[in-house]
Amino acid sequence: MQVDSVNINASGVAGNTYDAIVIGSGISGGWAAKELCESGLKTLVVERGRNVEHLKDYPTATKDPWQFEHRGQMTRAFLKENPLISKAAGFGDDTAHFFVKDKDHPYVQEKPFDWIRGYQVGGKSLTWGRATQRWSNFEFTAPAKYGYGIDWPIRYDDVAPWYSHVEKFIGICGNKDGIEAMPDGEFLPPFDFNCVEAHLQKKFKEHYADRHLVHARWAHLTQPAEVHLQQGRGKCQARNLCMRGCPYGGYFSSVSSTLPWAAKTGNLTVRPFSVVHSIMYDEQKGKATGVRIIDTNTQAVTEYFARVIFVNASALNSTLLLLNSVSKRFPNGLGNDSGVLGKYVAFHLYRGSVSASVEGFEDRYYYGRNPTEPILANYRNLHKQDTDYVGGFTTFLGAYRTRGADDAAETELGTAYKNALSKPGGWRTYMYMQGETIPKESNHVRLSTTGKDQWGIPQLITSVGYDDNDEKMIKDFLHESSQMLEKAGCLDISTQDNKQAPGLDIHEMGGCRMGRDPKTSMLNGWNQMHHCKNVFVTDGACMTSTGNQSPSILYMALTARAVDHAVKEMKRQNL
DSSP: OEEOOSOOGGGHHHHTEEEEEEEOOSHHHHHHHHHHHHTTOOEEEEOSSBOOOTTTTOTTTTOOGGGSTTTTOOOHHHHHHOTTGGGSTTOSTTTGGGSOOGGGSOOEESSOOOOOOOOBTTGGGGTOOOBOOOOOHHHHHHHHHHTSSOOOSOOHHHHHHHHHHHHHHHOOBOOOOOBTTBOOOOOBOOOOOOHHHHHHHHHHHHHOTTOOEEOOOBSBOSSOOHHHHHTTOOOOOOOOOGGGOOTTOOBOOTTTTHHHHHHHTTOEEEEOSEEEEEEEEETTTTEEEEEEEEETTTOOEEEEEEEEEEEOSOHHHHHHHHHHOOOSSOTTSTTOSSSOTTOSOBOOBOOEEEEEEEOSOTTOOOOSOOOOOOEEOOOSSSSSOOSSSOOOEEEEEEEEEEEHHHHHOSSSOHHHHHHHHTSEEEEEEEEEEEEOOOOOTTSEEEEEEEEEOTTSOEEEEEEOOOOHHHHHHHHHHHHHHHHHHHHTTOEEEEEEEOOOOTTTTSOOBOSSOBOSOTTTOSBOTTSEETTEEEEEEOSGGGOSSOOSSOSHHHHHHHHHHHHHHHHHHHHTTOO
């Protein structure tokens, strides 16, 4: 893999020309690079952050807690300076190098919105949650069927073979459960339930015919196949330290998998430290010609050119880039004849959680640090709308033993506390929601007309909030989950609505949505811009609705599908 870190404007257009340019190197950008390079296209990946190489750039991967100055905690001064990023899941002294500090890329919150970012080669694929449930056809049809959004231009059958293509390559553990709301995939063996999780699965099945607690579908190599060994990856060691970067390659990231694979072709060039200012548009040719980048170290401006451009900077940054890509033809942003660019932004609903204690099972324990959780598939609003809100929710669940010290010691001092540390405590369980939200025109992002970032690019203004549908879903989740645990014999059941701001789920979606009608959408069924055919957007910005499943595996499938279409169109001389 060639890493280009110098300004090469002097070499002219020819020296800066590639077959394809990919903007962003995260989950979807890595997949775009892999598929384009394997198709024989000379591909430039531009990344605004620093370079990260597998193994070499995981400085905390094998550290023990006592090797951190503050045992993984951040200092009071850091927390004061970074009230936003310090709230992110998995953030700590061991992972801080993979997150963007609050002052590093400012934005304007018209309404509270926590924008969690990771600027480096690999992006947030280094710190993602790794859950990989497939969408079902319910998610593709529900918005139009129940009247809370436009119709998706594709269906499950259009994406299913691409799900399989992605799953086989990255490695997904799970079981074939035959659940209509969460289709089966290409699975490696799952991590086992512990005894309480198996107990809850049995009890739920006794009381609810339509609620299925199943083994997690997660991007972990429990039993690597030959293709994973060829990538240089190995078995997941169940350390549950994934967000530090895995030295074994046990979970999927673009740094450990897709980018090195693309590099093997000899067709890949990666240019880190490159903020994309805009996509250039040629009005005579009627297409995009390339990208204008700003070197983050030197502030030098360089232009790169290509026949096809893939936008994979993550949902809000991709939208920001497109809004800033103005021309005489597109004064309101590239391809934005419809006026919907930046609108219909949505996210996942993570506010509700339930916890309880579980009696018994004190003669049993578990081994390793399971990096996955069981999943309760969505059971709401499937064949018909059966609630007073639209959409559904996935439920994540787990069970664990407390420390004896938590139950037995009155203080964290003395002999009693020391003795209690050597004994496990009782069992507890938890459930938390990942709910669908409604993409609304009023939930939007736009460019500031006054504030600019350190590269002279307009700051993004976020204006995204909750609605009554969200409140009703949270109420239903808390009631139903509490009832399920009660029927399973759990005790001391408590519920919580954490009231967190949108965005902290790190599943922002929309802003450049797919659709059938160019008057109400930006992209067609191939993730291709209606009005600028050689630009494809395949990250979270493309989402027409959010569904309730974790979205990253869908981005990967849509990206591979879009590249296949783009390559065929290039061969036909249509691009």
